[in-house]
Amino acid sequence: MWLVIRRAIDYFDTIPPLILLILAVATLVQLKRNYVIYYIACQFVFNGYANLLNELEIDNLYVYTLNFTWSFFILSLYFIDVYKSPVLARLVLTIVVLFQVISLFHVQEATTEITFNSVSFGIISLLVTGYSLIYYTKQLSGQPKENILGVRDFWYVNGIFTYYASNFFIFLTYNMLVSKHYSNISIIWRVHNFVFLAMCIYIFIGLRCKQSPEKLKSSS
Template identity: 30%
Template sequence: MAFKESNYWVYKINTILSVIVILIIFGKYLVPDRKKLTNWILFALIVINIFSTFSGDGVTSYNSYSAALVSFVIVGYCLYYFYSRLLMSSPEDSVPSTPIFWCIVGLFTYFAGAFFIFISYKYLIEADVATIGTLWRFHNLLLVICCLYISYGILCKTYQMT
């Protein structure tokens, strides 16, 4: 059963909403010292995504480069979070024992892997369109791993703290 309508517009909305939610959380709670920079980056990413939609990509094709850019930025925020926690935490504090650490590990794992999928997407489907199924299965595996890390952080680590 072949569908005539493309669902690429859903990916565009997902990309924009993901970056909005994740960067708001980073800017407000996790790296508040970079809130102004986060707001500018968020604004720039939204403008880039909207511009790419109206300047040729439209909603009928998948712009993997804008998704790769979003992934790159989120990976950068995850790395900055890890770095800042290592510098600011005392030797008595165990950063991995906090629930948010595992949530950030999940985001980092997903977006780091997704970055490489998105950046090579056009090349891979042009080389062999049959690879698209394998590519998205790997993407889904990354998403499952992300959800497992986040679940571990929320369920197990929060439970241990009570």
């Protein structure tokens, strides 16, 4: 029984994104410039491929490197869209361009040597957490025009913040734990999958909320 439960947890990073994608299509969610849906699709593709390689007992670490690189790019576009601030947009664009240029060397190394750059993962987690905190600050500093609990982006950001902030130390120290042959490394990654599931639940709630008036105007 425990073996079945462990196997199910291993796919918490693949099945929930698939369900969210099906829900988005079934409910006719606006897909144009819906970067969170693009992000979820990215998770499904890369995590699903990584799980497939794992089933075939093939090294899959480089897939996670590609996943994080693309995820960071997509989420940066999402926060630029949410902020609607030229200053913050230039700041985020500068960060993402610098990171993408630097990460090209790491991706090439990862695909040839099957490595896992956990330090880069930790940096990405810190940056995305910072993006989320800027969003919260903007929401708190302005006079709310509507109940924030009914705003889609609020739940999206809650999910993103929960995932990246909670897993920061896991990502940052993963290489060290692997190098020291830490016996409970699989348990740590299952904790990661539980947090990933929590993010998907937040995004599910967001999908059931309305878009902000600004988003509706920009998509029309």
